[in-house]
Amino acid sequence: MSVELMVWDEPVPITRDQARATYLAVRKSRPVTGAVPEVAKELPGLVTVFPGHVLVTMDLESMDEISGQVFAVARAHGMVCYDPQRDLVHNVAPLGIYQDMQLHTGDGMIVHDPDLGLVHDVLGTLSAQNPFAALVAFGRHFLQVSPGGDQPDAGYEVEYKEGTMVRTLLPDLADVRRAFHEYATGDRGFLSRHAWS
Known part of the structure; x- marks a missing residue:
């Protein structure tokens, strides 16, 4: 094929x-x-x-x-x-602020310096065939997401690592897309807006 x-x-x-x-x-x-x-x-x-x-x-x-x-x-x-x-x-374009940032997906795609529109669209493909997406600024930090469970309304598990790893559960895709956009553009509002453990 x-x-x-x-x-x-x-x-x-x-x-x-x-x-x-x-x-x-x-x-x-x-x-x-x-x-x-x-x-x-x-x-x-x-x-x-x-x-x-x-x-x-x-x-x-x-x-x-x-x-x-x-x-x-x-x-x-x-x-x-x-x-x-x-x-x-x-x-x-438009790109995020981190030079050489990478987008990784659960279906095997790796993109160096992904445009913000691609990141937005990739998040809409999360499924059993694409079980995660991650933005990685190697050596510094990363943000990744996966569907929260088998139930359609289980939300999304989001993990952020900069030193220590923290997790949160976000209820809908719009929240995930906003967090990823903020991360890619250097805005850390997603960290204060959600409860992390």
Whole structure:
């Protein structure tokens, strides 16, 4: 089984809906031959060039490793990357304040310097297939979340570590998204707003 990522230039950050629509429209068009864009030369995997877009195809076993490389090349070129398997778009900006911050997910995705929109969208994918998400500023601190239990209304268990590990249970996804946004932007309001143990 193969999986795909699509890379292209966008002047401003786009939504998942916009990225999905672009991907579907491009997939209906014909690949081009001849001159290969510079970014296509740096991308791993099987590369197919469409007008203004580059499609990277890889096998499922190498998806995590190759995806990380594709995300990094796209970012280095200031390009958007859409992941149709996860229905996630990787924009160039806006970013959090921690240089080299990483986003880790329970389904194997690792993104260096994730944009804030991606972090927001990833949190909406928490499930049995993606049992956690974490933002990590290595050597300093991290914030991670997992669904609180088997019940649909069990909330979310959030852990924060900076020296010692503390935990809290947040009732809904909006609270989790706010805490992760604050963490990524250097605001520690989530620590005083919730009861931690």
